[in-house]
Amino acid sequence: MTTVDAAVGKEQDGSWQTFKRGLALSPELRTGLAGTLALAVVATVGRIVVPVAIQQGIDRGITAPGGPFPGVVATVALISLGVLAITVCTSYLMNVRLFRVSETALASLRARAFRHVHDLSMLHQQSERRGTLTSRVTTDIDQISQFLQFGGLMLLISGGQVLIATVVMFTYSWKLALVVLVTFLPLIWIVRALQRRLAIAYQASREKVGVMLGTIAETVVGAAVIRAYGVQRRTEERLDGSIEDFRGAQFRALRRSVLSFSSGEITSGICLSGVVIVGVLLGVDDQITIGQLTAFLFLTTLFVQPVQMGTEILNDAQNAIAGWRRVLDVLDTEPDVADPGENGQDLRLGPVAVSFDKVHFAYPGGPEVLSEIDVTIPAQARVAVVGETGSGKTTFAKLLTRLMDPAKGQVLLSGVSLTDLRFASLRRRVVMVPQDGFLFDATVAENVRFAKPELSDAELYLAFTELGLADWVDGLPDGMNTPVGERGEALSVGERQLVALARAYVADPDLLVLDEATSAVDPATEVRLARALDAVTRGRTTVAIAHRLSTAEAADRVLVFDAGRIVQNGPHAELVSQTDSVYAKLHSSWVEQTRST
Amino acid sequence: MRDQGVVGKGLRVLRQAIREEPGPFAVGVAGAVLHSLVTIGSSFVLGAIVARIAVPAIQEGRVSAGAIALAVAAILAVSALKVSGMIARRLGAGAMQFRLQATYRRRVTRRYLRLPLSWHHKHSTGELLSNANADVEAVWFPIAPFPFAVGTLAMLVVAGVALFVTDWAMALVGLAVFPLVFALNVIYSRRMSPRVTRVQELRADVSTIAHESFDGALVVKTMGRETEETTRFAAKADELRDGLIRVGRIRGAFDPLIDSLPNIGTLAVLVVGTWRMSTGAADIETVTSVVFLFTVLAFPIRAIGWVLGELPRSVVGWERVTKVLSATGDMEYGPRETEGHGTPATLEFRDVTYTYPDGSEVLHSVNLEIPAGRTVALVGPTGSGKSTIASLATRLVDPDDGRVLLDGNDVRELGHGALADNIALVQQVPFVFDDTIGGNITLARDSVDGDDDVWTALRTAQADGFVAKLPDQLDTEVGERGHSLSGGQRQRITLARALAGAPRLLVLDDATSAVDPRVESAILGALKKSKNPASVLVVAYRRATIALADEVVYLEHGKVVATGTHLDLLDNVPGYANLVTAYEREEAERAREGAFIEAEDTEEEEVSA
Known part of the structure; x- marks a missing residue:
């Protein structure tokens, strides 16, 4: 809870700063700003035309001695009509410019935020819900656009209107004008205080909506489990709870915003009373005419309306600014596993050697999962990594591919520290196939092409053939053009792994890291695949995390992990002969499982 | 318009x-x-x-x-x-x-x-x-x-x-x-x-x-x-x-x-x-x-x-x-309740055909039976329809043709919830809710009675060790899709979830793939000794798993090619033998190559250089 409070606290003093930061990060917003503002000024004049016409009409046409003069009033009305027509046109032009500029700027902000999310480290990405990250580039930005186009514009026009009304009020009677201003002063403090509370309510509402969306997502993604276990009722309760919580939070926020708006209405009542009292007294004292007093009462409404609207817009602004801040916060988050870019160097051409130099690693706030990893993998070696679940194998792979940086020590590829390697070079030469072969909602071919878009169909098919998977591809309903479904779910888990592997293979890396990449594939296919891979990756370095020890038997060297340390390191034959060793035990268990008849 | x-x-x-x-x-x-x-x-x-x-x-x-x-x-x-x-x-x-x-x-x-x-x-x-x-x-x-x-x-x-x-x-x-x-x-x-x-x-x-x-x-x-x-x-x-x-x-x-x-x-x-x-x-x-x-x-x-x-x-x-x-197609449930609580169930597929919405046929006229108390292994190459059989057995989908029978009753005639009370499915890809470990295992089911049941299930699934080491044990939040757990840990949690309900039929869809061989054999051993005997349908590749089965159903391209004991199939069905002995043959192959290379020792050195 403390972090939430801190965040709210930060929001309080930061609204204006956020706005400025936002403008600085989207310089496109300033395109043609002067022209738009000029148009806005003219548009605002349109709002003042009618009261002035009324005053002129009453004073010159109606209450003038010998009146009423319909002709005079008609002339005044016609002139006003002309001005109105002009302001309608300028409003249109201003709106169009505003929409174009703001949408253009925000589309580019969307793309930048999107890119930045991908630049964040894997750990950082995983600490956020997928839905939360998505809203950074969707709803949060929609809120900014709503605010800029409606709230922001209204705020601008309202400000202009207040300014013009104030100036006109002062020309009619500075005394009455002062009355208006003085009665509105306390509103500033009241609104500020109320908005602080409102910001907290909005924050609560945002958190609730996040929880609700998470619960709905689970209902959709976990549909099979919910059915298999007949737990619809429990799911309903969780859904209803989160939906109701969000509704409650929304309503609480509304109550606070109504309070804030009401204070504006009451203030305007007080203001109008003040104007009547002082106005009548001034009139009695012959300082103003009836026409002027009437016009002033209109002017007061012209002053009150935008002020009220302003308080309302400021309420919405709280939301938009909060959205903007969240987007900016993403952009401001320095990727903790950063691309050295210009300062970095490229990986030397040719086979890649790996060395871990006294590497330690712990997840944030967790215990050490890798300790004192000190190992060298020569170029072109085929290494198998084995160990029990949770012994640190996957962490090892992630450090090797620089998805994470070690807490202590360093990882070197061909003698160069990973942190000094440019991503462009690193990602081209070093490819990892993760445990769950994520596929995009496209065809098999498109998924493989993800690694190398320029590949022709013939080249793709050749890749499958080289991996011994041509039969499998041919057996698919539509061959390589078979759609794989969302996350690849139209394929079986094993088939997804085949596609993911093909994708990594066509990337043509010099160091290939396989993290249990064929765990769901049938043994015959796996063996065939292993053989094929062996042949096509000869001359490159491969590191395969394996739970099937057949991989280890075939490797040049086996690294055995136990509780975050490498306890054995050597060829299969040597390690298996070390009686009572971790590897010997793993292997005998494996043999027992694969040979028993 | x-x-x-x-x-x-x-x-x-x-x-x-x-x-x-x-x-x-x-x-x-x-x-x-x-x-x-x-x-x-x-x-x-x-x-x-x-x-x-x-x-x-x-x-x-x-x-x-x-x-x-x-x-x-x-x-x-x-x-x-x-x-x-x-x-x-x-x-x-x-x-x-x-x-x-x-x-x-x-x-x-x-x-x-x-x-x-x-x-x-x-x-x-x-x-x-x-x-x-x-x-x-x-x-x-x-x-x-x-x-x-x-x-x-x-x-x-x-x-x-x-x-x-x-x-x-x-x-x-x-x-x-x-x-x-x-x-x-x-x-x-x-x-x-x-x-x-x-x-x-x-x-x-x-x-x-x-x-x-x-x-x-x-x-x-x-x-x-x-x-x-x-x-x-x-x-x-x-x-x-x-x-x-x-x-x-x-x-x-x-x-x-x-x-x-x-x-x-x-x-x-x-x-x-x-x-x-x-x-x-x-x-x-x-x-x-x-x-x-x-x-x-x-x-x-x-x-x-x-x-x-x-x-x-x-x-x-x-x-x-x-x-x-207004979407239709709700699963219709029948009035029947199941009997035989505490005893293993029988499951039977009769001429079951299943086609994907896109028109491709996944299963064709499948017949198989899991007699009460027996363990049946479902073996077949990648993409042969094994997971679809698991989905049909738990009525996640209904067949286009043919019937799935639980204790002789068509599963479509069973009341809502009846099937879930009897059958537990452990999927290939474990799905974990954004909840505590305990919540993920009980799923607020009436059939799971308190922490004792949960710990027993965790022990059987070989997950008690790591859960006990977590800061809040059963009350530890696992995060969205269980991202704070490793793949193997997630799998064992879902396994414990299935076991906790004391099902009469357990369907394991390659549910131990992310678990190390030793852990897997321990789990399988514990399953056999469990005091709640269940019939088991297990999708498996490992021979140890298959060895635990009383009968093996071998599947290819959505059709049952052979049914029988492991040894029987090994002798008579080449496709099956090819699949399950792949590692052995591979090793033998390698040994031959090794012998060959050793014999030509000098040449080998030249190759690696």
């Missing part, structure tokens, strides 16, 4: 809203009417103050404190009434809007829970999420200004009557202007409708790309495709931008037009009023009041525009939401 009826359709949605939430609607409208009446009244109050207090005072050069006090009291009373009307209007509208949102979210998610898995497979996660969230929100957007608009309509009627009572000539101006405002708003809605629909679609597309790309962030990162992904996303974002600019063009044109109409009306009233005064038909008080009335009406009349303006979006949302609500 679709935008033709958008206003009519939208009004029907609004009528539905009133039917569902009459209470808050009544409060909101009452508040709006009060607010409107007071707003109209305020113009007369102000007119009266000017004419009866200000004018005489200024003309006579003196004023009484009583008159001023009266004026102030009147203004403040008007303010107080306005505020109470406004509070009622807003809270009523808000309560109505939020309640409707909640109601429809509940209804939509209820459908998600009821509709069959095959329906789910036809819709993307993103689509279903936006149905329950953004679409429901869009449907009820017009509700926020709705009571205000209804109040404004009431106000227009009252204002019209008041106008006619005051002066018919000025009333005619109002009669011309207000319908014009309404007509302009209707045209506006119609022009907007197709554009808004397009923008909604594009928004969904942008969201889908972002969600998918972030979902696959690891692949994007490991392949270094960030730039290409950004290009893909930016292209859609640019389309959305263009769509929004097109919307803005219409909005930008209509907004000032609609705004200016009441102003034009005010000017007309001024002219007409002066003419009426010149003929002696009206006095200054009447003219001032009517002019002021037009000024105060200018703003609320926009509320009607807001409602009409939101209708296209609302109608699109409504159509999407009703598509879910």
